Amino acid sequence: MHTTRVTIALVALLLLATPALAHVPTFPEGNTTPERAVDVPDAAKSWSFYDRLAPGEVRYYRFSLAAGERLRVGTFTPSASGFTPGFVLMSPAIEGADAVPDGVVVPDGMGATVVPGERPGSPSYEPFGPSANYHTADLDQPVTRDTTYLLAVYEPADRAGQVGVALGYREQFSLVEYLTVPFDLVQTHLWEGQSPVLVYGPWAVTLLGGVALAWRRRATGLARPFARWVGVAALLVVGTGVSAALQMGLALSKTGLTPGALVTAAFVVVPLVGGGWVAWRLRDGLRPTLGTRVGLALVGVTALVTWAGFVVAPAVVLVAAVAPARFLDPRPDDGTTPFGRRAHGTGDRN
Structure with a gap:
C-alpha cells in the first residue's frame, strides 16, 4: 500500500x-565572426545557448528554416545591471537593410533587421533550471520560404556580460x-x-x-x-x-x-x-x-x-x-555491520 x-x-x-521539458542547453565558444558562427542543426527545435559578450564583441549563429515553420528567437541575461543585449537578424530573404550597430558584419547578399534590446523592469522566472532572467529582445514570425539566417548578438553600449539566446519552438531532445x-x-x-x-x-x-x-x-x-x-x-x-x-x-x-x-x-x-x-x-x-x-x-x-x-x-x-x-540481503557473511563493527548478538562465543 x-x-x-x-x-x-x-x-x-x-x-x-x-511542460518544463523545453530548451536544449548548449554552451558555444569562439563564435565571434560570421565565419565561426554556431551552426544550429535544427532551428525549429528549442535551444538555449548560454554565451558571453566581452566589451564591443558580437556573437554569431547560423541556421536554416523551411517555409511553413516559425522563426522564434530571443535574448536574455541573468545580469541585474544595465547590460541589455539585442540582435541583428540577417538573411537573403530579408529585403533592405537596417543600419546595423558598429562591429556587426553583414555578409554580401543579405538584408538585415535590427531588434534592439529593451531592459524589462523585473526578471522572469524560468521553471526549467530554475533561474531568473531578464528577457531583452524577442522576434516571432512565420517563415514564408526556405532560407538561411545569420544572427548577430550585440550589446549597444559595448558592456560585457552573460547573454543567452533562445531559438526554436519544438520541445524535443536526442538521447544524448x-x-x-x-x-x-x-x-x-x-x-x-x-x-x-x-x-x-x-x-x-x-x-x-x-x-x-x-x-x-x-x-x-x-x-x-x-x-x-x-x-x-x-x-x-x-x-x-x-x-x-x-x-x-x-x-x-x-x-x-x-x-x-x-x-x-x-x-x-x-x-x-x-x-x-x-x-x-x-x-x-x-x-x-x-x-x-x-x-x-x-x-x-x-x-x-x-x-x-x-x-x-x-x-x-x-x-x-x-x-x-x-x-x-542485509546480512553480511562475516556478521559485521557495513562499517566493520561486529553486529549486536553476533560473533564467536567461547
Missing part, C-alpha cells in the same frame, strides 16, 4: 513536470542531449555567476549527512557492498531535489511567487520522495519483495525523467530493482 501511494504521488508530480541535461544544468548555474560552493554544495551536504547518519545508526541494511552503492545513489537523487529547491528559492527571491514554481516543485519533490524512500528502506535492508522491486524501478525511472542523480544514480537504482536477492 505504501509503495502504491508513492507511485501515485510521483506520477502526479511528473505530469506537472512535463537528454542524458547530459543534468550536467548542463550545473554548468548553467555556473554561467549565471554562482559560486561553485553554492552550485555543488547540495550534493556534498546530502552525501556527507547521509553517511554520517548511517554511521551513527549502524545501518545494517548497508552490509552488502552493492547496497552501499544504492545508498550513495539515493543520496545523489535526494541532493538533486535539494539543489532544485535551493535554486528555486534563489530565483523566486528575485521574481516573486509565480505559477511556474508549481512546475519546478515537481523537480524538487520527485527526487526528494523517491531518493528518500530508497534511503529509508535501506535502514534494515532492501528486502527483495515484489513491492520493493517495483518501488526501486519507479524511483529509477522518475529520477531519469527529472534529471536527478546525474544519470548514474538512477541507473544504479534500476539495476537494484532486478538484482539477485543476495546483493540486497
